[in-house]
Amino acid sequence: MANTLVDDANNLYKKIPFATTAGTVSILHNLENVYIQAVIANDNLAIQQSLKGIIRCKKLLNQDTTNFEKEYSRYNFQPPKPQTKPQEVITPMDDNHIIKNNKNISLPRLKKITISKGSINLYFNKNLKYKDVLFFELNFDKKYKDIYDIKAVLPPNINRNIYYKGISRIQLSQNNKEKIRLVLENKNKIPSTAYIKNNQLVIHIKYIKKQKTKEVYAKATQTKDYKTIKKYSKLIVIDPGHGGKDSGAVGYNHLQEKRTVLAIALKLRAELRKRGYRVFMTRSSDRFIDLKDRTHFANKHKVDLFISIHANAIEGDKKYSIKGVETFYLSPARSARAKRAAAKENKASLINMDSISKNTLLNFLNRFKINQSKKLAIDIQSNILRDLRAKYKGIVDGAVRPAPFWVLVGAGMPAVLIETGYITNPTEARRLFNPFYQKTLAKGIADGIESYFYKN
Numbered sequence: 130m131a132n133t134l135v136d137d138a139n140n141l142y143k144k145i146p147f148a149t150t151a152g153t154v155s156i157l158h159n160l161e162n163v164y165i166q167a168v169i170a171n172d173n174l175a176i177q178q179s180l181k182g183i184i185r186c187k188k189l190l191n192q193d194t195t196n197f198e199k200e201y202s203r204y205n206f207q208p209p210k211p212q213t214k215p216q217e218v219i220t221p222m223d224d225n226h227i228i229k230n231n232k233n234i235s236l237p238r239l240k241k242i243t244i245s246k247g248s249i250n251l252y253f254n255k256n257l258k259y260k261d262v263l264f265f266e267l268n269f270d271k272k273y274k275d276i277y278d279i280k281a282v283l284p285p286n287i288n289r290n291i292y293y294k295g296i297s298r299i300q301l302s303q304n305n306k307e308k309i310r311l312v313l314e315n316k317n318k319i320p321s322t323a324y325i326k327n328n329q330l331v332i333h334i335k336y337i338k339k340q341k342t343k344e345v346y347a348k349a350t351q352t353k354d355y356k357t358i359k360k361y362s363k364l365i366v367i368d369p370g371h372g373g374k375d376s377g378a379v380g381y382n383h384l385q386e387k388r389t390v391l392a393i394a395l396k397l398r399a400e401l402r403k404r405g406y407r408v409f410m411t412r413s414s415d416r417f418i419d420l421k422d423r424t425h426f427a428n429k430h431k432v433d434l435f436i437s438i439h440a441n442a443i444e445g446d447k448k449y450s451i452k453g454v455e456t457f458y459l460s461p462a463r464s465a466r467a468k469r470a471a472a473k474e475n476k477a478s479l480i481n482m483d484s485i486s487k488n489t490l491l492n493f494l495n496r497f498k499i500n501q502s503k504k505l506a507i508d509i510q511s512n513i514l515r516d517l518r519a520k521y522k523g524i525v526d527g528a529v530r531p532a533p534f535w536v537l538v539g540a541g542m543p544a545v546l547i548e549t550g551y552i553t554n555p556t557e558a559r560r561l562f563n564p565f566y567q568k569t570l571a572k573g574i575a576d577g578i579e580s581y582f583y584k585n
């Protein structure tokens with residue numbers, strides 16, 4: 130078969146010189162559509178041709194083309210490259226070596242750590258900025274973790290063994306090449322707050338009881354006029370698939386996908402809220418939602434993760450026998466199984482190509498997201514299996530798979546789609562409609578999310 134995506138792009142391109150302004154807008158939308166499909170299909174020639182057309186249309190419409198031109202130059206001159214970069218490992222060597230090899234020469238370097246009564250103090254070689262410190266809390270496995278991510282470099286000569294009375298464990302590490310992570314871990318909630326004082330990060334740990342200390346601390350920081358670093362709670366969008374007129378897959382005993390996925394999603398919301406996350410749901414009742422609206426909220430707000438929940442189904446000979454949990458992240462489909470699942474979910478709400486926003490398209494240029502989504506998928510899948518297997522027999526690992534789901538294309542942040550089980554399999558269908566099973570599944574997903582946040 131001919132390369133239809135390239136043909137589409139070329140045919141659209143030829144129409145540009147004869148188009149009115151409105152016509153140019155329409156061609157542009159269609160080219161954007163071809164572009165997204167080409168990215169999903171990994172079709173470099175079609176990517177290149179559609180980008181060429183997009184740039185030409187945008188110039189005619191006086192729109193900014195910077196990002197597209199950047200992207201175009203990557204495809205125009207270079208043969209396709211594998212997208213995954215090996216992770217850089219920081220090996221303990223002398224200071225100079227790290228500085229030389231680190232591109233982020235301008236990042237602050239940790240110089241020393243001191244412990245004083247009521248605080249842990251980190252000193253850097255230059256002043257810190259508030260935007261470079263992120264502070265959040267995780268709470269899982271009956272442990273509380275206060276996590277400080279600092280855009281800085283941790284030289285190997287710094288002693289990482291930190292002890293603080295009342296905190297069971299403190300970990301200091303170079304989380305990635307431009308981020309130091311400090312983790313305070315305890316059985317109880319840790320009353321830590323922090324502020325920046327020039328080149329110093331001060332982490333206050335309020336002594337257990339009474340509010341007095343808090344007042345003293347508040348006073349102390351106020352008089353010095355240092356604002357505290359706001360504790361930030363992660364925002365997660367849960368997207369229960371289908372709804373309303375779209376029942377999703379219909380399985381054993383006419384059980385409908387849209388119902389089980391909503392029940393699981395509601396339990397996941399409760400579980401995540403209990404752990405201190407902010408949660409938004411694309412639907413929390415039985416109503417129809419357009420595909421593009423599912424990611425709209427996520428892209429408008431600073432959302433950390435997008436989790437779409439589905440249940441699988443299969444026709445034919447293996448209708449009753451196939452079962453298992455699968456977690457998908459966005460990528461061109463490879464396996465037949467992934468293609469089939471994608472075809473089923475994509476069909477549900479046929480996408481209106483013209484309505485894909487410019488923003489969505491630009492967000493999709495972010496390849497980092499795909500790598501992160503894969504990591505998230507692995508953490509979610511393994512935690513679901515672990516939690517379910519602790520309570521149920523015969524849980525099948527359907528694996529983590531790449532697949533081209535439209536709903537994931539629209540999300541500008543790490544996003545996964547979970548096929549929680551096959552509603553065509555009698556055992557799995559019954560389980561998927563059992564509240565205890567749903568709760569265990571939700572717990573598994575939440576554990577996976579926390580594990581992901583902890584590692585990344």
Ligand SMILES: [Zn+2]
Pocket residue numbers: 370371377378386438439440474
């Ligand atoms: Zn579905």
